[in-house]
Amino acid sequence: xxxxxxxxxxxSSLPPAEPxxxxxxxxxxxxxxxxxxxxxxxxxxxxxxxxxxxxxMAALFMIPAGLVLIILGWYGTANTVFVFEQVPYLVSGGxxxxxxLVGGAVIYVGVWIERVAHQQRRQAEQMAELLALxxxxxxxxxxxxxxxxxxxxxxxxRPAAKATKRARKKKASGRA
Numbered sequence: 001x002x003x004x005x006x007x008x009x010x011x012s013s014l015p016p017a018e019p020x021x022x023x024x025x026x027x028x029x030x031x032x033x034x035x036x037x038x039x040x041x042x043x044x045x046x047x048x049x050x051x052x053x054x055x056x057m058a059a060l061f062m063i064p065a066g067l068v069l070i071i072l073g074w075y076g077t078a079n080t081v082f083v084f085e086q087v088p089y090l091v092s093g094g095x096x097x098x099x100x101l102v103g104g105a106v107i108y109v110g111v112w113i114e115r116v117a118h119q120q121r122r123q124a125e126q127m128a129e130l131l132a133l134x135x136x137x138x139x140x141x142x143x144x145x146x147x148x149x150x151x152x153x154x155x156x157x158r159p160a161a162k163a164t165k166r167a168r169k170k171k172a173s174g175r176a
Contacts (some may be wrong), residue, residue, distance in 0.1 A: 055111045062104030069097030 073093015077086045 015112050031172060055107050057102045057109035059111065060101045062107065063150070066097045066101030066104060069093050069100060071097075073097055 070093060073089045073096075076089030076093060080086055080089075
């Protein structure tokens, strides 16, 4: 038997790879996927959600209230010709309405940005958990591969190495 056939037989006699438990079962990965889809969070995250909802509801109240105040201020100002009667409508309707409108918009944008940041934090934590799982799986596979190689005399044959060896033999024999 030539050397390439001997090495091939050693590789084929390696024990079959055993599936890594976390990959085969996938329970941990399914759990992470479920949490991602449901948006499950800790107690602190749910408190943040309640705070966000309160601010969101305040913004939803303030924006239409500001618009209504501006319209009422315009209506009051438009129905009088005296400037001293128009000033209270301008102050109470126009300026207060604009303040409500701008304040509600700022709160709404702030809540939206906080929600995006919270979602990114949660996804980063889940990604870190997934990477930890993958690192464990890679370590298990590496350990199993090292054991298999040590059990077979530290010989690993690459297909390219066999082809190169055959080409050298042909050249040496003068057939090439």
